[in-house]
Amino acid sequence: MWNKVVIAGGGTAGWMTAALMAKTLCRAGFEVCLIESPTITTVGVGEATIPSFVHFNRLLGIDEKDLLKKVKATFKLGINFINWDKPGSDYIHGFSALGDQGPGLPFYHYWLRWQKRHPDTNIEDYFLASSCARKNKFMHPDPAVSSLFSGLGYAYHIDASLYAEYLKDYATSRNVKHIKADITDIRLNPSTGYIESLRLDDATVxxxxxxxxxxxxxxxxxGGALKVPFISWQKWLKCDRAQVVPTALTNENFVPYTKAVAQIAGWQWRIPLQHRVGNGLVYSSAYMDDNQAQSLLLSQIDSEPLAQPRMLSFTAGMRARFWEKNCVAVGLSSGFLEPLESTSIHMIQSAISRLSMLFPNAETNSVLAKQFNQETSAEMEKIRDFVILHYCLNNRSKEPFWQDCQNMALPDSLKHKLELYRNTAYIHHDHNDVFTEGSWLSVLVGQGVLPRHSMQMINTMPDEQLDHYMKSVRHQIAALSGQMPLHRDYIQRMLMV
Structure with missing residues (x-):
């Protein structure tokens, strides 16, 4: 029986892993030890999440109000994409379901048919989260109010450094051993190749x-000791740098959504927290040098900088395998997708949740590793395709970076999905996909892509009935979002109680 687990590294990935292990394995008698370098600092400019993160904290039994206070969090209803289709374009990818459940078919088919007769209709009027975000409104979903309200999804903007500290307290109070040291050597078993031990800078083994x-x-x-290769996705995801800087919070930028603004060779984010705003410019060094990027970032921020910008380098891609022998990589050690759709923390959560379900004994290691690798690869590739979607559908005509994104050869999986949608209005969705049909349609329509044909079954509803149905849903969403309190007021009242 394998009962001693060693986590190499702290930060968000390490302490999320330790917290879930404390909740599960420690209670079953396992020993869990986390080794954290005292010399590695975090970026600390704010992190955006997606709705699955709310469920992770509930799983740990964390009180939401306490979490919001300790990590300086705000609520997030989606992402506002500006200038992605072309300069002046603007849409929100919201975290609610599109419309309601629909009388028989997914709601998006009804909206697409409605749009053909009403080309000026705005799809955001049928996303409750998008409608709330535009009005700077928020409150927790309440199924007792409306079935539409029960479909409102939300996430958080958090201070990732404070969140790691929060989970450190959680895990260490539940028997996770914490060692502060740098790893200097990794010892492998000479016959099996499995990791046997880690040597620390104080000679402890x-x-x-x-x-x-x-x-x-x-x-x-x-990647180092077990030599699992890295697969680069840079031919599709060209950005390889980020400049980051925190700025002062103002009433104007305290909004319940992340802002993502397309720039000449990448895009800029803005993430509001309770005490400051996180800002960053993601860009490709092949199209813009670092000095240009820093100048552009500082020229586009909308409040006073609180520190000097910092630069990060990365390559989009993943390891060929995530579980090798007796080691699983979690977080950046397993791969990286730029933060466009805020999936970094989700992929940590997904990996450790999957590992908890598949945690092995020595006899079952290889078969479980195979399943883990298959599921994780499939998930990362699907998220990759969704991120690529934003780039390849742009209609920016004068910048080399964006023109190259328009013309690049797409992964076969994404190419097929786009062809299916363009020709039939069908958006293929597996039950375990991170992003739903509504998410895909939000980006597709937001960036000007509509299908050539509608699904035949949708034509069974008479035009008069469809008109009544669509107007009714739009009216309900407008009424619900209009009745909600302002985002700032809601948080302030919540934290005071």
């Missing part, structure tokens, strides 16, 4: 049965 690599881009265990 930490032995273990199972190791979780949370060492970030360095991937000391999986």
């Amino acid at each position: 930490i032995a273990g049965d199972f190791f979780i690599d949370c060492t970030g881009f360095k991937s000391l265990l999986l």
